[in-house]
Amino acid sequence: MDMVICRDVVKTYQQGRISVPALRGISLSIEKGEFAALAGPSGSGKTTILNLMGGLDAPDAGEIIVDGRHFDRMSAAGLAELRLHRIGFVFQAYNLIPVLSALENVEYVMLLQGVPARDRRERARAVLDEVGLSGMYDRRPPELSGGQQQRVAVARAIAAEPSIVLADEPTANLDSKNGISLLEIMKEMNEKKEVTFIFSTHDERVMEYARRLVMIRDGRVADDVRK
Amino acid sequence: MHLRMAWRNVWRNRRRSLLTMAAIAFACALLVFMLSFQFGAYEAMINTAVKVHTGYFQVQAPGYQEKREVRRVVENPAAVVRCLDTIPDVTAHTFRANAFSLASSEDRTYGISVTGIDPAREPGVSTIQTLVREGMFLEPGDGPAALVGALLARNLRVGVGDDVTLLGQGRDGSIAATVVTVKGTFSSGQDDFDRSALYIPLDYFQELYAMRGAVHEVVGVTPSIWAVPAVERRLAMDLERLSREKKTQPLAVLDWKALMPGLAQGIYLDLVSGLIFYLMLIIVVAFSIMNTFLMAIFERTREFGVLMAMGTTTGRLTRLLLTESMMMTLMGMAAGMLLGSAVTLYFEAVGIDFGSAADILRQYGISGRMHPVLTAPSLLIGPLLVCFITFWAALWPALRVRRLNPVEAMTHV
Amino acid sequence: MTLRMAWRNLWRNSRRTMVILTAVAVGVFSMIFIGALMAGVGEQMIRTSIATLVGSLQIHQHGYRDDPVVENTMEDPSEPQAALASVRMPDARWSRRVRVSAVAGNARHSAGVSLVGIEPEREAAVSFIGGAVTEGRGLSPGDPYGILVGRALVGTFETRVGRKLVLMSQAADGEMASRAFTIAGVFRAELEATEKQFVFVSLAAAQEMLGLGEGVSEIAVLLPDGADPDPVARALAAALPERYEILTWRELLPMLTAYIEMNDTFTAIWYLVVFIAMGFGIINTLLMAVFERMREFGLMRALGMTPGGIVREVLVESGLLLAIGMAAGNALAVAAVAAIGENGIDLSAFAAGVEYAGMPRVIYPALSFAGALEANLTVWVLGLIVSLYPALKAARITPVSAMARV
């Protein structure tokens, strides 16, 4: 079953008078449970396509269907709702809400989902334990290392039990050791919970972890390899 | 959790939040003090006016208030008293009668207002007895004795024991002439009054001015000015019934506002102009606050992007931001109310010395030191006004997040 | 260069600058506007009082002021008249009066009043009465039986033009004198109290009624608007014997003088209060601007700028911000005063209250250069002083500490 379907997605940014074509027609489908990497040089359009898949932005042309839902037929509120229940995000940096502790950051999405407080806390603790952060529940983001912050972000993304996690260069700000261990965790989650993971990177070693590698160049799919 | 989040966000930039709360506290404290001050002044003015001059309400013949003619009398004051006695909120009452007359001493003559009072009942209604400076207050059974305003006594060049000749016109148009002996002088501090008032016993007045048992004013007192409207309604009904029985025109019931229209309107005017001042002040504060909120939001645009990516709706973000600003406002308000009450209570106890302006204030019935009075309205009105306006000042920046788009927000630096 | 840099820095975050500019502008506007209203009320009260028989200054017999009775009249006014002729007072007008307290009565009513005997043609240039008659006619010189009565008194006395009014007062010989006048005209005044207090007859009629001969109670002098009465008062005092007393309106109206002083104090307090309200915003905005640019300041230090230089930098920026806000506030205030100036603020809805407080019924704001200057200086000087706090914060940055901040 296809989790994500992109058909001829075109996105052009307007920078003053100049149009910057970011995506020139991307067609791509990703199945449930995949662990796929989007790779490509800087400016190739990785962030753009991830944002579109997350419903954070709308394409100029083409169609995006996530978990059976057609984005072009949905309102902003509907998209927010969909993100809340179906999609988790991990960004490159500044993922966390600085005023909330690690535990509260993870709890936050469940709070929005309306999960009762007791369940919320239990589940958040369990997920944090799974990403190896037991004992750091009450630390605030500035008191965590970059790698730990990203792990909290992953924990938060999966705690909501989404069908898909979109991660835009989750390892870019980490050294290679931390980067690898974050990927290990993501992979483990992918296998254990059957959550679809799509992440972007331009790091060779990270690409090796992916079971599917989609190469993007100049806003087009240049190559698509399954390993 | 939202509350906790909002609370922590407030303290993210401590200095800025403290300065903002200080601005709010300052405005609130100032308003608490100023309103207490104004209300204190009004209370003093009303009290003086009511206690020295008019009482809380009066029953008069229709038209007497405007014309003050001797012939417009309350013919049967005892009947009015019977009505008053059935109203529990009327704590005291007395009769008065007035007539314009010439008062002459050996070498001076002035036109003044002679008032007949009941020496036994008057002290229950007015404070004139306490204003006696020289000599004594009138006593029941006194005949041709007078209590004279201090400035009138000075102008007439008379003192206690001296004679004053009164010359006026009685109710029936006859000449009323007599000689009274000054028994005491009084001073209210209000020059106009002290220059033109002379009291004689009511019995003697009635005889002198051929009143045939009638009076001009039945003066009543209630526990506070707030009790007046109910009493006034009830009394008006009773008097109406009385007049229907006797087939006469009903007597008029006038509250202190109707008796002294200038005072009530003057207070109203002062209150309105004060509010305009305060509004301007609050608007200045509101702009400062709006800037703080705007900046706080501007700085956190990235964070809002993340929150929105996670599925937080803009409505929820707006609520979060409003919660933050209202927390600051409430803390500022609380501090301001505390500070304002402390300052007010201090001056309420000690009083404020107005120096050279004291002479002016005395003319309006505020004698000596001015005491602000902290009351629930003076404590709450200002801060609530501040709260209301800061809410609107915070709403604009908070609503701006609606225009945010998560992608743009996240690329924001 | 510094100015240009400060200017550009201000517009780096234009929304923030606009908001704080608005706060400063509203603050300065309210200072100047309310100052103008207060000054307007004060000036009108002075003008009304001066027109209501006070004048710029008055000459009396010593003792009249404490005890304004017939015995204290000037028996022969030629001496002060000569003095008035000798003292140089450009554009000054003066008029002689008899003023005593009296009782006015008709068949049904009587009341205490001030009986004023005037020289109609001279008085017209000195006090309000010249242009105040709205019904009937004014007095003619030496009018033997004509009397001018205030509208309010006419109302309470239930009378009208052409009716009789009997005036009683103590004459020079100590006996009660009375004389029947005919109401020649009805006058109106700013305050109802004035309409109830004064009745006017001709000087000759008053002198004859009271047996004063040539005697007058007072000579009122009106100087042109804005002229200082003190030098004239001193010159007159020097030219006249001890017997005479010369009092300026400030001495004649101690209450009003105290009221004006209270007004001035109040305006000053208002300036301060508005400034404090504004000050919090100014500090906050500047602090934000400074903290945002910590790295920049660090860089400037690294490039060799002294802490003093940075303080100056920040102060120039805040000075500029204040100046723009002040300019806008001043423009607003001038516009508002100009807009209201024509018709004034009508308080007739509060007529009784206005009367009670002795205020004018229509308020015309009076914008004074000194008042506006005072408001602007308060904001500018205090504004720069509070700006020192963020400026010193900025100056304390060292290149190292600035780079450490991300």
Ligand SMILES: Nc1ncnc2c1ncn2[C@@H]1O[C@H](COP(=O)(O)OP(=O)(O)OP(=O)(O)O)[C@@H](O)[C@H]1O
């Ligand atoms: N908001 C924007 N306005 C204008 N152009 C944009 C905007 N966002 C992206 N672009 C342009 O779109 C193209 C694709 O950008 P995108 O961020 O998707 O690339 P990327 O593959 O994520 O690059 P990187 O590896 O550097 O993150 C680039 O040429 C970029 O300059």
Ligand SMILES: [Mg+2]
């Ligand atoms: Mg990217």
